[in-house]
Structures are given as structure tokens and as C-alpha cells.
Amino acid sequence: MNTRLESDSIGEKAVPAAAYYGVQSLRAKENFPITGRTLRGGFIRSLAQIKKAAALANHEAGTLDAPRMQAIVQACNEIIAGDLHDQFIVDPIQGGAGTSANMNANEVIANRAAELLGKQKGDYSAVHPNDHVNMAQSTNDVFPSAGKLTALELMIPLAQQLHALQNALAHKAEEFADVVKIGRTQLQDAVPETMGQTFSVFAHMIARDAKRLEQARRELCVLNLGGTAIGTGINTTEVYRARIVPILSQLTGYPLHTAEDLMDATQNLDGFVAVSGALKTCAVDLSKMCNDLRLLSSGPRAGLGELQLPAMQNGSSIMPGKVNPVIPEVVTQVCFAVIGNDATITMAAEAGQMELNAFEPVLLDRLYDSIEDLTHAAATLTANCILGIQADRKRCRALLEAGTGAATALCPYIGYRKAAALAKKALRTGTPLRKLAQEESGLSAEQLESILDPQNLVGSTHTELSGKSLAG
Structure with missing residues (x-):
């Protein structure tokens, strides 16, 4: 050579x-x-x-x-x-x-x-x-500034994928607005809700994550360019210090501005920690939603089976016909990685000493992994899971009628103790709560019909979401 x-x-x-x-x-x-x-x-x-x-x-x-x-x-x-x-x-x-x-x-x-x-x-x-x-530069102002520009670029497709996910969830909320199911707290039967409300909650959660990430992006627009070695601006000119960030802003199209204190911006990486924190929060929310999707679709015969997720691939090399919730599973694994990356980013930022942090390389590498992986996870969750989800209406109604969640609605009319007794008897004997209420509550058929009407039980506290409103 x-x-x-x-x-x-x-x-x-x-x-x-x-x-x-x-x-x-x-x-x-x-x-x-x-x-x-x-x-x-x-x-x-x-x-x-x-x-x-x-x-x-x-x-x-x-x-x-x-x-x-x-x-x-x-x-x-x-x-x-x-x-x-x-x-x-x-x-x-x-x-x-x-x-x-x-x-x-x-x-x-x-x-x-x-x-x-x-x-x-x-x-x-x-x-x-x-x-x-x-x-007129130093690694100490070039490297973190390049790191911020890169993160700004990577977060554009992440924002797009989160908005697409929001919209898909909002459309499912509308589609399932009339599907009444039993709500659950601590994995035990609670009170009725609609499947539409479940997906409306998901949509609001992701909308909040998107907003939080957009706010975090503002941290990335503050640069320490012009500070050189430790933020004092040694080996620069007044013209350079005044012009470098505006020129870069014009070249990139980002609303960049110079940090108020260049020494502070050179040695402290809390802005990156804030961005990673928003990514971690998004990961926590996505994983929680995927946990719910896996539980609601569990079975399909021996589990809850209220949702039917799209069948994407064979679920077993030994059990014929088994189909697993592979998309929620892979998204949850991505979320674990993002949460782990946040721990690395936190420690890298904390480990800085005096006028410079030497650990920016691993911080940026893990930050980029988090952004890119969340982008891909949101994309596959939307395209390969959410858009194709179906609600098993019969299963939802059967579980609702077999449960005792509606007993809560009887409390204002017959009192907590009597309602609890009816619920316990229904569980003990297998007799539907509605039938026991007709026989023992002392309420008329017309009253019970109104009180136990599934649409009356679910309330109307959730805010309707539409794809159009979320896109904004």
C-alpha cells in the first residue's frame, strides 16, 4: 500500500x-x-x-x-x-x-x-x-454543537412517527367508542368503560410525549460555539463570536442561538439530560401501552381476548397455530434500551469535572440510539399493530355481564354494603349481577335498566380526539 x-x-x-x-x-x-x-x-x-x-x-x-x-x-x-x-x-x-x-x-x-x-x-x-x-474553534465547542445539530435532525422523524401513532390511536378511539368493556384496577375487575376510552387515553399520552419532546428540542438550539477551550473565547475575534451561530442557523434552518454563559454551556450537559429524560418518559409510556395491549389481547381463549392484534408471524417453533404479540414485544424491548441509555447519559453528564466534560462521546452515541430506536419502534407499532387492531365486541360484552363492576353504580341507590353483598353473591353463585339486583335490590325494572345501561355506566369524562386535532 x-x-x-x-x-x-x-x-x-x-x-x-x-x-x-x-x-x-x-x-x-x-x-x-x-x-x-x-x-x-x-x-x-x-x-x-x-x-x-x-x-x-x-x-x-x-x-x-x-x-x-x-x-x-x-x-x-x-x-x-x-x-x-x-x-x-x-x-x-x-x-x-x-x-x-x-x-x-x-x-x-x-x-x-x-x-x-x-x-x-x-x-x-x-x-x-x-x-x-x-x-477560532476547539473540540470543546465544536463537538457538543455538532451533537446538538445531529439530535435536532434525528428528532424530526421521531416527531413525525409519534404524530402518526397519535392519529392511529385517535381513530381507533372513535372506532371503538361504542364497545363497552370492564375496566380493571390492579388487574382486578373495576367499573365499565369503553374500548374507545382506553384508546383515547393512549392517544392523549402519546400527544403529551410529543409535546414534551418538542419542548426538549429547544435545549438543543443553545450552542456554545465561540467559547473555544473552556468558554472564554480564547483565539477568537469579536466578529467571529458574533457571526458564527447566526451563520450556522442560516445554513441549517434551525433557530440556533448562543448560550448566555459560554463557560456554563461548555462544561455542563444538562440540556442533553433533559432531552434524554423526555425520551425516557416516552419509552415508559410506550411500554406501558404495549403491556396493556398484550394483556387485552391475551389468550385468545384462556386470556382476556378483548382485542385482536394483527397476526404478523408464527409464534412458536413447536406449538402449531400459536401467534404472539411480537410488535408490542419488540417495542417494549426498545423501551428497555432507551431507559438504559438514559442511565448512561445521566452518569456521563454527572461525571464531568471542572471546565469540561470528557464523556460526551458515549452520551451522544446513546442519545442517538434512543432517538433512532424510538423512531423505528413507533413506526412499526403504528403500521404493524395499531392500524390493524380489532375489538372482540362479543367477548367484551360477555366479560362485562359476567362481572360485578356494575355494582358500584348501585351504591348511590341501595348503599355500599348491600351492593357489596350482591357482588359477592354473584361471584359465589355465578348468578349475573343484573338478575340478583332485579330480585333483591328493591329497585324497579325501569330504575335498574337506567342505572345498569352500559352507555350510562361508562361516563363521558374523556376528551374526544381526532386525527386532525392531533396532527396540529
Whole structure:
């Protein structure tokens, strides 16, 4: 293999002659063989957007000449368009607080810019990775800012999938509005409700999660660019500090703004913790809903069997005809992973010391996993489960009539003690509660018909949801 010799403060090292990365990237690849993965494409694009904005800001400040600025900008544009991503070779989990990822970008951009200026790769006399591409920057403001841009991008499809899930649940709430079933508390029979109310609750819960995540996204729009090493802005100009974030905001389309205290924003990662907390809450809600779906569809003969989930695949290699609730199962597993990721993110943020947190790489890697996995989980839950769910109306009615939940409605008319006695007798003898009430409650047939009317029992406290209202 043809190589070129490059040097850094550690010493000399042979780098593949055709490589756009340099010596620091290669050292990092060898030092951090952790996940077997490389940087996500979205993160690479975010780094290139920041380097492009920095070149433009430095040119406005008069510290970067036009030829170098134009070459850097063109190299960044190519990376943003998807080129040269194979030259980003460092592992996402790395020591050095992200320095390796930042230098990987600096070296690739510098070598591509040098080519555009008629130089050879490795000849940094025209465009230097540190002096020109990294001008007025530090890993300590570039890396977390790229991390936030990437998370903003990843959360767009998550929001879309959550809204699709909300709408699907809302439509099911309308479809099942007249299906009366027994409600349950602590897995014991409670009072009647409709299956529509059950799905309306699900829809409201997911709507709340979507709103919570949208609020959390605002944390990601606050950047510490211009703070450089520890937030003091060393090696920057006044023009650069004033222009870098507005230029980046214009390039990305996000409403970015500079943190009020750059030192605070450089050393503290609580914004990421807030985002992860919203993701964890969403995961908790999704898992709870999937637990309910599995219980309501359990059986189909020896369980509750009130819902019929779409049959997606064979459920057993030994039991013929068995079909399992595989979609709720996989979603719940994703939720477990997101909750675990939140613990990692929490500890990474807590472990920062003094003026910098060195553990941003694992924080960002796990944050991106959470966002992407939740996006895919919500998508498959909607398409492969919720849209195809059917209610077993006969089963719901049979369980309702066989139970004693309606006894609660008798309390205002015959008192708690007498209603409890009727419920116990119904369970003991197997006689339907309605029949016992007719015989022993002292209420007229007309009164009982009104009191025990299933539609009167379910109340009307839930708010109707529609796909149209949720989409907003």
C-alpha cells in the first residue's frame, strides 16, 4: 500500500497515500476499537456544517483569506452532500472528549481543500487542519454543537412517527367508542368503560410525549460555539463570536442561538439530560401501552381476548397455530434500551469535572440510539399493530355481564354494603349481577335498566380526539 508520512506531537506515522484523513485520525482508529462502528452520517454532516460556518465567519472577520475559505466551503459542501464519509474512520466512543472526531473532520476537509487548491494530500502548507479548518474553534465547542445539530435532525422523524401513532390511536378511539368493556384496577375487575376510552387515553399520552419532546428540542438550539477551550473565547475575534451561530442557523434552518454563559454551556450537559429524560418518559409510556395491549389481547381463549392484534408471524417453533404479540414485544424491548441509555447519559453528564466534560462521546452515541430506536419502534407499532387492531365486541360484552363492576353504580341507590353483598353473591353463585339486583335490590325494572345501561355506566369524562386535532 502506498503511504505518506505525517507527523504530530506524538511523532511520525505512515498514512495511506489516498486517504483524506491524517495521522491524528489514524491514531484514534487504533486507540479506540470500541464499537466497530464509525461516526453517524448525520454527525459527519453536522461537523461539516460547523466547519463551513466557521470558515465564512472567519472570512468576515478578515482572518481567513478568500481562496482558503472557498476551498474549505467547497470541501464541506461535498461532505454535507454525502461524499467522503468513508474517510471518517474514528469510533463514536473515544477518549479525549471528541477531539478525534473533530480532528478527523479537520484533516479530511484540509486534504480535500488542498486538492482543490492544486496541492497533494498531506501537504498542509495551503490549508492546515488546525490553523485554518479549526480556526477560532476547539473540540470543546465544536463537538457538543455538532451533537446538538445531529439530535435536532434525528428528532424530526421521531416527531413525525409519534404524530402518526397519535392519529392511529385517535381513530381507533372513535372506532371503538361504542364497545363497552370492564375496566380493571390492579388487574382486578373495576367499573365499565369503553374500548374507545382506553384508546383515547393512549392517544392523549402519546400527544403529551410529543409535546414534551418538542419542548426538549429547544435545549438543543443553545450552542456554545465561540467559547473555544473552556468558554472564554480564547483565539477568537469579536466578529467571529458574533457571526458564527447566526451563520450556522442560516445554513441549517434551525433557530440556533448562543448560550448566555459560554463557560456554563461548555462544561455542563444538562440540556442533553433533559432531552434524554423526555425520551425516557416516552419509552415508559410506550411500554406501558404495549403491556396493556398484550394483556387485552391475551389468550385468545384462556386470556382476556378483548382485542385482536394483527397476526404478523408464527409464534412458536413447536406449538402449531400459536401467534404472539411480537410488535408490542419488540417495542417494549426498545423501551428497555432507551431507559438504559438514559442511565448512561445521566452518569456521563454527572461525571464531568471542572471546565469540561470528557464523556460526551458515549452520551451522544446513546442519545442517538434512543432517538433512532424510538423512531423505528413507533413506526412499526403504528403500521404493524395499531392500524390493524380489532375489538372482540362479543367477548367484551360477555366479560362485562359476567362481572360485578356494575355494582358500584348501585351504591348511590341501595348503599355500599348491600351492593357489596350482591357482588359477592354473584361471584359465589355465578348468578349475573343484573338478575340478583332485579330480585333483591328493591329497585324497579325501569330504575335498574337506567342505572345498569352500559352507555350510562361508562361516563363521558374523556376528551374526544381526532386525527386532525392531533396532527396540529
